[in-house]
Amino acid sequence: MIQQDGEWQMVNGKLRVAVLFGGRSAEHDVSRASAANVLRCLDPDRYDIVPVGITRQGGWMLADTGNGGGTGASELTVPENGPQVSFLxxxxxxxxxxxxxxxxxxxxxxxxxxxxVLHGPHGEDGTVQGALELADVPYVGSGVLGSSVSMDKDVAKRLIRDAGLPTSKFIVLRASEKPDYEAAVEALGTPELFVKPANMGSSVGVSRACSAKEYAACCAHAFRFDSKIIVEESVPNVREIECSVLQDADGVAGASELGEIVPDTKHGFYSYDAKYIDEGGAALRIPAPVAPELRERIRDLAVKTFETLCCEGLARIDFFVSGDTVLVNEANTLPGFTDISMYPKLWEASGLPQSALMDRLIAHARARHERTRAFSVTR
Structure with a gap:
């Protein structure tokens, strides 16, 4: 598109779409796989694609989809040496x-x-969103605030708790603090504990501890990825239920069908290996086998969590369910978009194919941008 007399005019009948992928994050490889799937879902008759790969060191490189990428590839390649790009x-x-x-x-x-299409720090945490705000370009997903508070599990859980929404018990440790297993067990009430970096996704750095020795090792592992970690109680007989939330162009949020993650006995919980490395590491049940009343309660909680955390565009809300107890686990503002990822699969099960889902997300991004640009910048 080009701008003439303040109006945008479409060129060749297509929108020009930049897809960012990779990133300075331990979730770099997941992003590459997500981006390849996004490219497969974007209608080439409607969109011209500009792929931009971000290296692990943070360089923005103009990429192509020929070698190691493209609509037929399982992941895109980030060029380490190539033309560097930047937004004005x-x-x-x-x-x-x-x-x-x-x-x-x-x-x-x-x-x-x-x-x-970025996961984790320096992509999902509001940093890239801030850069795109300064560039004055529409972008898919939550803004700076929703991205940053949702990324930080400590801040997100406090906002969820203070809004009166149910969530699991947790404590926070910083790098300057020495892990104390007995104190954590006393605070959380369970001898089995889950340790997580506060700012990471895809289960990177997440591990389970059932003794003081394991707890020290788990904390050391989590501190590899962040200077702040959270420790959560273990919920008995837990089921991991997920719900996708999507806003339309007017900003009205709706919830998808539910899905359930069932890790195999080898992994015990939905670890990074169970998600992306080991074939058959977990089973996805779509739709999740839950009673109608419980289903509607979870879907309602998903939208309330989305709004509480100031999310926009899209998010996947994850829950722990034990019997009739429902606990909000976390929100993912840029959830995985690989061919096995729950977010697009749940919308497919709800009657919205992935190509139409991308159309909706792009429409929301452009409409939000127009609303934002209409705000006055003078008194």
């Missing part, structure tokens, strides 16, 4: 790309919307 501040989607010696810098055709 207040540029409305204008991007600069490094060239050769003759043309050191050139400008790309502006993009109309950005899809940040």
């Amino acid at each position: 501040p207040a540029g409305g989607g204008r991007m600069l790309v490094a060239g050769d010696d003759a043309t050191p810098v050139r400008e790309l055709t502006p993009v109309d919307v950005v899809i940040p």
Whole structure:
């Protein structure tokens, strides 16, 4: 699209979409797989795609979908050495790309919307969202606030608890504190504890402790990924239930069908290996076998959690369910979009195929951007 007399005019009948993937995060590889699936779902008759890979060191590289990527690949490749790109501040989607010696810098055709297919720190935590706000370009997903508070499990759980929504008991440890297993057991009431980095997803850094020795090791492992960790109670006879939430272009949120994660006995819980490494590490039940009243209670809690954490666009809300007890576990504002990921699968089960889901997310991003630009910047 180009801008003429303050109006955007579509070029060749297509929207130009930048897809960000990779990232400076331990979830880098999951992002690459998610992005490949997103590209498969974007209608080539409607969208021109600009793939931008972010290296583990944080460099933004203009990528292609030929080698190691594309609509037929299981994941996209982030070029380690290639043309670096950046958005212009207040540029409305204008991007600069490094060239050769003759043309050191050139400008790309502006993009109309950005899809940040990024998981974890420096992508899902509000940092990239802030950069895109400064660039004045529409982007899919939550804004700076919703992204940052949802990413931090400590802050998110306190907001959920203070809003009167049910969640599991937890304590917080910082890197300066020495792990004390007995104190944690006394505070949480269970000898089995789950230790997690406060700012990480895809179960990276998550482990289970049932003794003082295991607890010390689990805390040390979690501190590899963050300077703050949370320790949660173990919920007996727990079922892991997930619900996808999606806003329409007007900002009205709706909840999907429910899904259930059933880890195999080898893993015991939905670990990173169970999700992405070991084939058959967990079974997905869609729809989840729950009673109608419980189903509606969980779907209602999913929307309330989404609103409490100031989420926008999309989020997957995860629950612990034990009998009739429902506990909000966490919200994922940029959930996995791999071919086995729950978020798109739940919307497919709810009657919304992935291509239409991407259309909805892009429409929401552009409509929100227009509403934001209408706000006055003068008194």
